[in-house]
Amino acid sequence: MPAAQKTLADLRTGERCILDRLDLPESVARRLMELGFLPGNEVIPGHRAPGGGPRVFRVDGSEVALRADTAARLYIRRDPESDLIVLS
Amino acid sequence: MSDCHGNAPRASLLPNPSIRPPRSAVDRPIIVAIVGPPNSGKSTLFNRLTGLRQKVANFPGVTVEHRMGKAKLKGSQDVFLVDLPGVYSLHPRAEDEQVTHDVLTGERADFPKPDAVILILDVTNLGRNLVLAAPILSLGLPTQVLLNMADDLTARGGKVDVAALSAELDSPVALISAAKGTGIDRIQQFLLGTAARLNTPPVRIELPVLQDLPKCRQWAANLGMRASYRAPAPPLWTRRLDAIFLHPVGGPLVFAAVVVAVFQSIFSWAQPIMTGLQQAVASSGQWLNQVLPDSPWRSLLVDGIWSGVGSVVVFLPQILLLFLFIGILEDSGYLARAALIADRTMAKFGLQGKSFIPLLSAYACAVPAIMATRVIENKRDRMATIMIAPLMTCSARLPIYTLLIAAFVPNIPVIGGFLSLPVTVMLGLYVLGFVTAIAVARLLKSSILKSSGSSFVLEMPPYRWPTWQSLGLRLLDRAKVFLRRVGTVILVVAIGLWVLAHLPYSHGKAPDLEHSFAGMTGKAIEPLIQPLGFNWKIGIGLITSLAAREVIVGTLGTIYGIQGDEQSKGLQAAIHQDLSTAGAVALLVFFAFAMQCFSTLAVVKRETGGWRWPIFQFSYMLALAYSGSWLAFHATRYFLG
Numbered sequence: 001m002p003a004a005q006k007t008l009a010d011l012r013t014g015e016r017c018i019l020d021r022l023d024l025p026e027s028v029a030r031r032l033m034e035l036g037f038l039p040g041n042e043v044i045p046g047h048r049a050p051g052g053g054p055r056v057f058r059v060d061g062s063e064v065a066l067r068a069d070t071a072a073r074l075y076i077r078r079d080p081e082s083d084l085i086v087l088s
Numbered sequence: 089m090s091d092c093h094g095n096a097p098r099a100s101l102l103p104n105p106s107i108r109p110p111r112s113a114v115d116r117p118i119i120v121a122i123v124g125p126p127n128s129g130k131s132t133l134f135n136r137l138t139g140l141r142q143k144v145a146n147f148p149g150v151t152v153e154h155r156m157g158k159a160k161l162k163g164s165q166d167v168f169l170v171d172l173p174g175v176y177s178l179h180p181r182a183e184d185e186q187v188t189h190d191v192l193t194g195e196r197a198d199f200p201k202p203d204a205v206i207l208i209l210d211v212t213n214l215g216r217n218l219v220l221a222a223p224i225l226s227l228g229l230p231t232q233v234l235l236n237m238a239d240d241l242t243a244r245g246g247k248v249d250v251a252a253l254s255a256e257l258d259s260p261v262a263l264i265s266a267a268k269g270t271g272i273d274r275i276q277q278f279l280l281g282t283a284a285r286l287n288t289p290p291v292r293i294e295l296p297v298l299q300d301l302p303k304c305r306q307w308a309a310n311l312g313m314r315a316s317y318r319a320p321a322p323p324l325w326t327r328r329l330d331a332i333f334l335h336p337v338g339g340p341l342v343f344a345a346v347v348v349a350v351f352q353s354i355f356s357w358a359q360p361i362m363t364g365l366q367q368a369v370a371s372s373g374q375w376l377n378q379v380l381p382d383s384p385w386r387s388l389l390v391d392g393i394w395s396g397v398g399s400v401v402v403f404l405p406q407i408l409l410l411f412l413f414i415g416i417l418e419d420s421g422y423l424a425r426a427a428l429i430a431d432r433t434m435a436k437f438g439l440q441g442k443s444f445i446p447l448l449s450a451y452a453c454a455v456p457a458i459m460a461t462r463v464i465e466n467k468r469d470r471m472a473t474i475m476i477a478p479l480m481t482c483s484a485r486l487p488i489y490t491l492l493i494a495a496f497v498p499n500i501p502v503i504g505g506f507l508s509l510p511v512t513v514m515l516g517l518y519v520l521g522f523v524t525a526i527a528v529a530r531l532l533k534s535s536i537l538k539s540s541g542s543s544f545v546l547e548m549p550p551y552r553w554p555t556w557q558s559l560g561l562r563l564l565d566r567a568k569v570f571l572r573r574v575g576t577v578i579l580v581v582a583i584g585l586w587v588l589a590h591l592p593y594s595h596g597k598a599p600d601l602e603h604s605f606a607g608m609t610g611k612a613i614e615p616l617i618q619p620l621g622f623n624w625k626i627g628i629g630l631i632t633s634l635a636a637r638e639v640i641v642g643t644l645g646t647i648y649g650i651q652g653d654e655q656s657k658g659l660q661a662a663i664h665q666d667l668s669t670a671g672a673v674a675l676l677v678f679f680a681f682a683m684q685c686f687s688t689l690a691v692v693k694r695e696t697g698g699w700r701w702p703i704f705q706f707s708y709m710l711a712l713a714y715s716g717s718w719l720a721f722h723a724t725r726y727f728l729g
Contacts, residue, residue, distance in 0.1 A: 027465075028543055033301045034176035035547060036216055040302070047334040053432035054441065054544055056334070060305075061213035061319060063326075063548040065428050065441075070543050 008057065009072040011045045017076040019043050019059075024073050036060025037074060118167045118282045119200055120159075121192060124208035125220055126174035127549040129236040131155075133208055133266035134171040135558050137275065154187075159279050167279045170202065178223035178298075184462065192227055204230040204282045206275065211235035211248060211263065212320050212550075218308035221257065223298050228290035231259050232278040238263040238270065246320030253315035258291040267555050326421075326550040333425050343429055346422075348515070350413045358406040365405070369398035370658075384590070384598070392586030392646055397574055404570055406490070407483040411452050411566045412559060419554035423448065424546060431544055437526040438533025440464070440544045443473040447525070450480035451518075452566075454688045458695055468539035472532045474695060475705055478688050479525035479681065481518045484637040488679050489517060491641055495660040496672040521680050524712065577686075581632050581639050585646050601625075601647065620678065620714070621671030621721040630678075637684045669728060674721035682713035 011017060019041050022029045036059040037043070046056040046063065054065045066074075124130040138157030155171040172191060173184035180186040187196075194201030207224050209217035214235065225231060235241075235248065241263075254261040260278060264271030296307040332338050373394045380386040417423045423445055431441025442464045450457035457477045464470040481489075497510045507515070533539070588606040590598040601607045602624075609631060610624030617627050625647055633640035641659070648662040667675065683689070683706045692702040 028545070030179065030301070031176075031545060034219070035545065038302050038305055047330055049334060049428045049431060050336045050339045051432050053435075054428055054546075056330070056428070056548055058322075060216045062216065065424075065431075065544065065546045065548060067431070067435075067544045070545065 005075050005077075007072045008043060008045065008066070008074040008076055009068050011076070013045055013048070016042055016044050020075045020077045022074055024070070028070070032064075032066075032070075032074075035064045036062060037064070043074075043076070118165060118204075118279075119202045120167060120169055120204045120206055120279060120282060121202035122169055122171050122206045122208060123188065123192070123220075123224060124174060124236075125176050125210070125217055127547065128174065128208050128210045128217065129266040130171060130174055130208050132555060132558055133206075133234070133236065133264075133275075134169060135555075135561055136266050136269060136272060137279075138169055154191075159276070161276055161280055163280045165280065165283050167282060169206075169279075175220070177220065177301075192224075192229070202229065203286060204232070204278075206232050206234060206278070208234045208236050208266075210237055211241050212237050212244070212246065212323075214248060214317050215309050215312050215319070216305070218311055219301075219304045221311075222295050222304050222307060225257065225259065225291050225293070226295050226298065230282065230285045230288055231291075232275065233257060233259055233261045234271075234275065235261065235263045236266050239265040239268055240323075241320050244320030244323065245318075247316070247318045248312075249316045253311065253317075256293065256311050256314055258293045267552070323550045329551050330425070330548075333422065334428065339425075339429055343426060346417070350410075358409050361405040362402050365402040369394070369402060373398065387590075388583070388586055392582055393579065397579055397582055397642060398645070401571075401574055404567065406486055407452075407570060408563050408566060410483050410486075412563060414449065414452055415559050415562045416554050417448075419552070419558060421549045421551045424548050427546060428548070434526075437530045438469075438537075439472060439526075439529050440466075440469055442544060442546065443469060446473055446477060447480055450477040450482060453482050453484070454478040454480070454685065455691050458688065458691050461695070465543075466539060468533070468537045471696065471701070472529050472537045474692060475532060475701070476525040476529050478683055478685065478705070478709065479521050479528065481521045481680070482637075482685075484685065485517075485679055487638045487641040488633075489514060489676065491644075491659060491663070492667075492672045492676055495663050496667075496669050517676060517680055520677070524681065528708070577636055578639055578642055581635055582642050582646055585628070585632055585643055589646070619721070620717045621668060621674045621725075623666055625666050626671075626675065633679075633684045635684075635686050637679060640679075668725075670721050670724035673724040674717035677720040678713045678717040680713075681709055681716050683709035 005020070006017075008017070008019075019037055019039050021039055022032060022037065024032065038060070041060055044058040046058050048055045049065070052068075054067045055071065056063050056065050057071075122130055122134055134155060134157065137159050139160055154173070157169050157171075159167040159169050161167055170191070172188045175185045175188045178185070178189045178192070180189045190196045191199055192202065192205065205224060205227065207221060209220070211217075221233060233253070235250070235253075241247070248263070250261050250263055260274075262271050262274040262278075264274065296303040298304065333342055373390050376390050376394060377386065380389070417426070426448070427441040427444045429441075430444040434440050434443055443461075445463065446457040446460040449460050454477045457480070458474050461470045461473045461477070464473060493510045493513055497513050500509050501507070502509050502512050585606060588609075589601055589604045591605050592599065594603075598604075599607075602611070606628050607624065610627040613627045613631070614622075614624040617623075617630065622630070625644075628647060629640040629643045632643045644659060644663060648659060663672075689702045689706060692705060693699055696702070
């Protein structure tokens with residue numbers, strides 16, 4: 001696995017990506033997968049809580065908030081066909 | 089929000105499972121479980137189906153609550169519904185998932201296995217919601233699948249072929265809207281048919297391996313495809329509202345405005361109703377005094393019970409208003425955003441955004457708040473939240489706060505007329521409780537409850553209009569709990585106090601308050617509380633309010649009721665005799681900090697599994713209260729000259 005693989009924490013708002021793998025303890029990973037963070041699913045970062053708090057991610061039809069340290073453990077691959085879209 | 093001060097009754101609606109007839113009999117009550125993911129509209133549906141015929145109960149041994157209710161049906165067969173905790177899967181991990189799993193599989197000895205299941209799913213996100221259908225259908229119970237929020241689906245341009253999905257799942261499927269009440273007849277038909285369906289074979293469809301989440305998700309996606317499911321457009325209004333509520337500047341401003349507006353309206357709207365109630369209590373007391381013959385019994389009834397209980401009942405409107413606002417915030421979906429906004433700040437004090445939800449509930453009552461800490465997966469975060477929850481200004485503090493503020497704080501405008509001084513003082517007390525709570529949390533989390541890295545994962549539900557029905561039921565529930573307390577704890581304390589204040593008899597006459605047992609007790613602790621600016625009468629109130637904070641107002645009512653000549657002057661005027669302004673400030677601070685609530689201690693004991701934590705909590709809060717009010721007394725005296 002390349003050391004420089006990007007994570008959800010590296011994305012700008014509205015930047016689509018495909019989730020690749022979750023590097024988290026089993027219980028947290030399972031909870032996240034139930035909420036839609038399954039490898040292969042599209043994830044779009046949305047609003048960040050004011051003051052740099054957790055961020056809302058659009059995934060599998062719903063919105064889930066994660067802290068930056070959790071987002072940094074979710075590795076992604078860029079979807080080649082995606083463009084930058086603006087969420088409003 | 090769950091049961092406040094609840095010694096919640098067990099599910100006695102049901103007969104003992106061991107003496108129940110075999111499953112084939114149809115003359116016994118039928119039980120149908122309602123299951124669904126969080127935010128799927130489960131509770132709204134339950135309210136819709138049962139109305140007022142429901143009650144909250146606890147499974148013995150665990151803290152998970154469930155609601156039982158009798159379905160409103162036309163047939164002669166009784167069908168009982170049980171509303172189980174919302175789950176994403178049946179993979180038992182958290183306590184509430186374990187309970188849902190055990191009830192559905194019939195592994196709980198104290199609860200009969202349901203005869204059928206109603207699975208409610210949010211049809212606006214069918215793909216992810218259908219994942220739960222796999223473990224539920226694998227149970228082999230007759231199951232009706234409800235696709236809720238059908239109105240939302242069509243409004244946002246989505247669609248689904250119900251007949252096709254029904255065929256794929258080999259189970260009845262219905263599109264409904266629990267909030268609007270559409271499709272309810274289909275559920276009632278299903279419920280009426282439960283008895284006839286008891287021995288139907290389980291569904292004959294192929295289910296994915298339940299442990300394999302990606303497989304389950306794929307299965308759900310394929311189902312959706314075969315049912316021609318078209319997902320609705322994203323909820324525009326939720327996007328628009330989030331752009332405001334989560335705006336870097338606007339978000340916190342809205343948050344602050346909501347909090348201020350809630351408190352300002354509690355005090356201005358509730359005031360006329362409270363004044364009316366107060367007058368009703370006073371004049372009915374006088375009327376009783378006139379029509380009853382003079383005897384110790386009249387004194388007990390009028391001075392003991394009527395003024396004691398009456399002075400607490402007047403706070404019902406205010407408490408209900410607070411619960412109404414919290415209910416609106418919770419049902420509309422704003423509370424999840426508030427938790428998100430709060431997370432960063434809470435993290436600084438060693439807590440997390442999820443602590444915010446119980447802490448906000450604690451403004452109404454610490455008991456449901458402590459039960460709500462179950463959403464926090466991290467044990468140490470949860471313990472710290474439990475320890476500080478009672479420092480939040482709960483509604484039981486409102487009676488004494490309102491009384492003292494009305495009696496001692498002049499009604500003059502401050503901050504350019506935006507707020508009045510009484511409201512400012514009240515807000516100050518709320519801030520005092522909050523600031524102290526986070527300071528204590530910080531201390532605990534950097535010492536005995538130190539933990540490494542906790543996570544914060546929270547789903548943001550779409551914004552929805554709260555329904556009048558669920559808000560109404562919630563308020564009715566609160567009112568019942570409050571009145572039950574008035575009818576038990578507060579009544580008992582009022583009677584007990586009256587008796588102690590009228591004994592010992594000397595020369596066939598009741599003693600002065602000062603020479604009664606109650607007075608002697610007050611006198612005994614007077615040296616301890618004199619440094620705080622309290623005399624022995626306030627001391628009696630402090631002792632009785634150990635049971636519950638609001639009791640002090642009833643006690644003062646009884647004390648001054650006993651003295652007879654204060655009836656017309658009212659409690660506010662009477663209390664001036666015994667309390668200086670500095671003493672009043674000290675008393676406010678004492679009540680802000682002290683742990684005067686049996687119900688809270690009991691629930692903390694239950695949640696933490698022993699007396700260690702509740703004793704620690706009681707002691708640290710008492711120490712805070714004593715030193716805080718000593719400081720407040722001397723500081724106020726110094727500044728007021």
